[in-house]
Amino acid sequence: MLHVETVAVDHPLQGLVWLPEGKLRVLDLRTLNGQPAVATCSAPAEVLALMRDGAVCGGAALGIAAAYALALAARRPVPPVAWMEALQPLMDELAAIQPMAAALQWALGIMRQTVVSSKPGDDMALRLLQAAQAIQAADREANQVMARLGVQLLRRHKASVHRIMLHGYGGDLSGGGGGTTYGVVRSASAAGLVGEVLVNEARSTMPHAEAGVFELVRDGVSASLHADVEAGRLMKYDGVTWVVVGAEKIAANGDVIGPLGSYALAILAMHHGLRFMVVASTATIDSSLPDADDLRPDQLGCAPGGFGGGEMALDVTPVELIDAIVTEKGIIEQPDEGKIANLMSVRQLH
Template sequence: MLHVDTMAADQPLQGLVWLAEGKVRLLDQRVLPDQVVAIECGNPAQVLAAMRDGVVCGAAALGIAAAYALALAARRPVPPVNWLTALQPLLDELAAVQPMAANLHWALGIMRQTIASTSPTDDMAVRLLQAAQAIQAADREANQTMAKLGVQLLRRHQAPVHRVMLHGYGGDLSGGGGGTTYGVARTASAAGLVGEVLVNEGRSLLPSASLGLSELLRSGAPAALHADVEAGRLMKHDGVTWVLVGAERIAANGDVIGPLGSYMLAILAMHHGLRFMVVASTATIDMSLADADDLGPDQLGSGSLTRGGGESSPLEVTPVELIDAIVTEKGIIEQPDERKVASLMSVRQLH
């Protein structure tokens, strides 16, 4: 069911909302910011289609949507003898939407564990809904913490005024709320640390950078849109101090798999003496992937951001030696390497 809504100027967008009548409400990222179209999904097939068609974009948002799809799948009149066997085909379909989206697979792992550990006397639909809502809340809390830590990092590297460049969409709709890179930029702007936010627009980036720009302007952060091919000139002449990007997956050594263009920006940042920050929760870190050197175009060729009709946005690897800091909800890794990543991941937290 489609609904065309108005966008309140003082309210953040909520990309995924569980409705009391047992449906999940998704904002269609394909038409924002020009229109605010909400899609209500009452069964898992509708959520899966929305994920495949680009209604939902971003690894964390895909994970939350997948969790709600499983909660919907458990709302059946006749429970199966074995829930895990019954839901495994849907688990497989959800995982296949984006093999490189670590947050998606992290969320599916939690849902699979919930299914396996639920007693036959428990209500599976209730248990899976609770798990899905906890995943969404955990991502929102992680984003809030990362925003604070990112601001701390900016404060430590003082400049008369920071001018930050954002690449790839890391706003409110990319996960449970608050955003990753956009959360840092907004919080830093509110604290008076940022004079201007430069938003990269590139044909390979989905959703459109205009969505992120509108979020920043709505929050009061000074922001401007520019073509990604202008990045080098802006770094050289316009006082850029930091480049901020997100990640689909981070290897154990700190290599980052992210949106196309990140590698180029990291090289340009190093050449111009700027700092390069990755903002991503620990759900993005894959300790089973030693490094990303051996990942080929076939594995990186399709990212999590897709349009209806099958067009996809490729991913690429930014080597760890080009990264100045990885900001997570557990802490900041400056000059990351395998030892520092392992040390961070040994810290026990919800995420």
């Protein structure tokens, strides 16, 4: 049975925690700016429901949660020869939650390979738990590296003090810990490089934007919430120097599939002479997708007249509008297909 409780606002922000008793603890992102709620899951269906309902946000967090859901599923007695057959329906359901989340599909690929490579007599529950924990640790390490590299990039293009516009949630609860975009601005703020962070709120990003401001302020970062329709005015009059976004998937040529509104912000940033940074691990890079130009709105979670299903609404930012992509393997400035291919040839973390 799913158990839900509240935690104090000063509780460490750990989105997904495997408990010693063999259950998964999930901090509900939707409640972060109020009285944070924690759900304790003992069955994969409970994790699946939280993922579908938006309690877990971001491809990396979805991937980690999916890995733990499979670890929970493997605690049931199943004949060893039938493990793949037994787990495949759950894998399909997990993959369908956000098809464009490359990090989710990457994590499921690792879990699938763990099952396929197992030997008779292996403890499948233990193997899948270890794989899930490794995925979470790798994402946490990647976030730490990206935060350092993002600070290096900001130093390289130093203003008297940076004023950063953030779009989409990339905080502690978006993956294994530390955050992607939020990790960069948090580290940059601690280094004295950031004066204020402007967090965009749009229909497609509520309530995550409010939760994001709560998280940043909680960590001592000067942050404020603004409607996305104010972005142009803020860029023109309020000294914004960088727009920073995350990614659900990056095509081989550098096109970025990210939170709805990223494309419009990239156009505004180019018009106003601002720099546009994408922060995402290499798990989001899909080398099998040449470019994202021809993706249809329904493939991006957007239906005519509104947003489709429970998926996050996404859009495509063309590579020519992007100044830099920060990954755990390095920074790509003025990205293109050749630079991304070179980056992916470097063996590290992912």
